[in-house]
Amino acid sequence: MGIRERLSGNEAVAYAMKQINPDVMGAFPITPSTEIPQYFSTYVDNGEVDTEFIAVESEHSAMSTCIGAEAAGCRAISATSSCGLCYMTEMLYVAASDRLPITLAVSCRALSGPININNDHSDAMGVRDCGWLMLFAETNQEAYDNYLQAMRIGEAVSLPIMICQDGFITSHAIENIELVETEKVKEFVGEYKPQHFLLNKDEPMAVGAYATPVYYMEAKRQQAQAMMDAKEVIKKVGAEFAAMTGREYGLIEKYMMDDAEEAIIIIGSSAGTAKEAIQNLRAQGKKVGLIKIRSFRPFPAEDIAEALKNVKAFAAMDKDDSFNAHCGPIFAETAAALYAAGISAPKGINYIYGLGGRDVRVESIEHVFAELEKVAATGETGETYRYLDVRE
Amino acid sequence: MKDIVEIRWHGRGGQGAKTASLLLADAAFNTGKYVQGFPEYGPERMGAPITAYNRISSERSTVHSNIYFPDYVVVVDETLLSAVDVTAGLKKEGAIVINSGKSPEELRPLLKGYEGRVCTIDAGKISEEELGKNFPNTPMLAAIVKVSGVVEPDAFVKDMEASFKHKFASKPQVIEGNMRALKRSMEEVQVG
Numbered sequence: 001m002g003i004r005e006r007l008s009g010n011e012a013v014a015y016a017m018k019q020i021n022p023d024v025m026g027a028f029p030i031t032p033s034t035e036i037p038q039y040f041s042t043y044v045d046n047g048e049v050d051t052e053f054i055a056v057e058s059e060h061s062a063m064s065t066c067i068g069a070e071a072a073g074c075r076a077i078s079a080t081s082s083c084g085l086c087y088m089t090e091m092l093y094v095a096a097s098d099r100l101p102i103t104l105a106v107s108c109r110a111l112s113g114p115i116n117i118n119n120d121h122s123d124a125m126g127v128r129d130c131g132w133l134m135l136f137a138e139t140n141q142e143a144y145d146n147y148l149q150a151m152r153i154g155e156a157v158s159l160p161i162m163i164c165q166d167g168f169i170t171s172h173a174i175e176n177i178e179l180v181e182t183e184k185v186k187e188f189v190g191e192y193k194p195q196h197f198l199l200n201k202d203e204p205m206a207v208g209a210y211a212t213p214v215y216y217m218e219a220k221r222q223q224a225q226a227m228m229d230a231k232e233v234i235k236k237v238g239a240e241f242a243a244m245t246g247r248e249y250g251l252i253e254k255y256m257m258d259d260a261e262e263a264i265i266i267i268g269s270s271a272g273t274a275k276e277a278i279q280n281l282r283a284q285g286k287k288v289g290l291i292k293i294r295s296f297r298p299f300p301a302e303d304i305a306e307a308l309k310n311v312k313a314f315a316a317m318d319k320d321d322s323f324n325a326h327c328g329p330i331f332a333e334t335a336a337a338l339y340a341a342g343i344s345a346p347k348g349i350n351y352i353y354g355l356g357g358r359d360v361r362v363e364s365i366e367h368v369f370a371e372l373e374k375v376a377a378t379g380e381t382g383e384t385y386r387y388l389d390v391r392e
Numbered sequence: 393m394k395d396i397v398e399i400r401w402h403g404r405g406g407q408g409a410k411t412a413s414l415l416l417a418d419a420a421f422n423t424g425k426y427v428q429g430f431p432e433y434g435p436e437r438m439g440a441p442i443t444a445y446n447r448i449s450s451e452r453s454t455v456h457s458n459i460y461f462p463d464y465v466v467v468v469d470e471t472l473l474s475a476v477d478v479t480a481g482l483k484k485e486g487a488i489v490i491n492s493g494k495s496p497e498e499l500r501p502l503l504k505g506y507e508g509r510v511c512t513i514d515a516g517k518i519s520e521e522e523l524g525k526n527f528p529n530t531p532m533l534a535a536i537v538k539v540s541g542v543v544e545p546d547a548f549v550k551d552m553e554a555s556f557k558h559k560f561a562s563k564p565q566v567i568e569g570n571m572r573a574l575k576r577s578m579e580e581v582q583v584g
Binding site for chain 2: 006032117118138139166168169170172173174175176269270272273275276357359360361362364
């Protein structure tokens with residue numbers, strides 16, 4: 001069952017790309033995702049894949065290349081990080097609104113300034129409203145598994161999908177991984193058979209046409225519907241993947257939540273560090289747990305509200321800041337999810353943490369739970385907008 | 393209680409401390425362990441101090457932070473002893489392994505009262521003599537395996553031989569040189 005290996009997160013994603021053998025890659029290098037197109041270009045050069053690798057002069061062009069290729073009827077992929085993702089932003093909107101299920105690997109990194117190459121989620125969160133599906137990984141294994149599921153999900157709802165992992169923390173760390181045999185991958189991912197595509201001579205069409213006010217809003221409403229429909233698709237593809245590998249994936253992962261009185265909501269690699277903190281605190285008899293968001297787009301509002309409804313206090317952990325003098329995006333969307341579900345009992349606070357590679361330690365998370373214990377005991381949140389592990 | 397061994401590597405950019413940590417992860421992986429091998433990235437440049445880490449365990453560790461209380465520390469460049477607090481958090485039941493021609497007794501005074509084992513190995517000399525160049529990686533890797541026992545030494549030697557044969561298939565003399573460097577290092581490492 002599976003192939004025991006040890007790979008970095010970047011290697012794992014490049015390997016998944018090799019197993020899938022897509023039609024076109026358009027890519028421009030940027031730390032810490034550079035290794036992905038670098039490894040993949042080796043596979044192209046060795047003839048291990050027959051992908052057309054298009055080396056471009058910028059990320060804007062990388063995404064434009066993917067848009068052209070996907071519109072023509074191909075499977076198109078790219079990889080990027082940080083300012084590279086920012087530079088793609090204009091075309092990210094085009095890809096989503098043209099309903100092109102491109103797959104983009106993101107090794108998340110801070111944005112300038114100060115200039116910094118290390119991990120946080122400012123890049124991915126900065127493009128969260130572009131209309132892309134977004135899955136996040138805690139480990140190299142999850143980055144690989146998410147990538148294998150990406151095209152099935154994106155193509156089912158005709159939306160592009162980002163597969164995000166934490167730059168350096170998982171992208172450059174060697175860890176054990178269980179790979180899926182290539183024949184099984186090919187069978188699972190299947191052939192791409194677009195319903196409409198430019199190279200279909202029997203159905204001439206335009207892609208990216210102008211929409212007057214009479215049509216624009218209907219196009220957006222359909223995009224919104226596709227994003228809502230994606231929730232069930234992600235669960236269904238996750239269930240099929242579990243049947244093949246034994247590894248289960250949904251919109252969120254709940255860890256020790258059944259009787260939890262205090263919980264954190266977190267995304268990415270620090271969820272693993274938090275699990276260790278939770279084990280330590282559980283050993284002391286504390287009822288603590290964790291909700292890890294796997295799918296940030298679509299946002300699993302119902303699942304999160306359901307998981308949080310019985311806790312006394314929670315902390316939403318944001319590895320970026322919205323600079324709105326109020327809170328980060330995970331707190332904002334979690335609070336909205338609770339409000340929409342009519343749940344008002346849990347007290348919530350927000351932590352901005354891990355910016356620019358600030359190391360997130362087991363002790364960091366234990367401190368958050370110590371604060372949550374006070375909130376739960378007193379019913380008073382105090383300041384809800386907090387920075388973790390910072391010198392002030 | 394999880395059995396987990398945590399190792400911190402100190403080197404300078406370009407000396408291969410990161411590569412050595414990845415090689416150790418490989419060696420431990422090949423004996424069936426769960427491994428993590430990762431560098432701490434700063435403004436990378438030749439000669440700047442760099443840190444790399446290993447977690448080696450029989451159950452998967454989910455922690456993704458740096459290592460603050462290592463069981464072992466490996467110092468690839470002796471000049472770092474005055475520049476970096478290499479024994480910070482180092483457990484006294486563990487050990488520090490330093491690439492140096494000096495004896496453990498000579499170096500202990502530089503280690504801020506560290507009470508555990510101090511080990512030295514002249515990896516530069518071994519590398520020069522067996523490989524003709526200063527590649528301290530292989531000897532340092534062998535020394536930490538010997539001192540820590542994190543990989544069973546005989547299995548380690550066999551595994552490394554297979555790995556060198558694969559890597560240097562067209563250069564048998566390099567394989568022999570590396571294997572001599574490896575075995576010498578395991579014999580010559582001084583424990584004080």
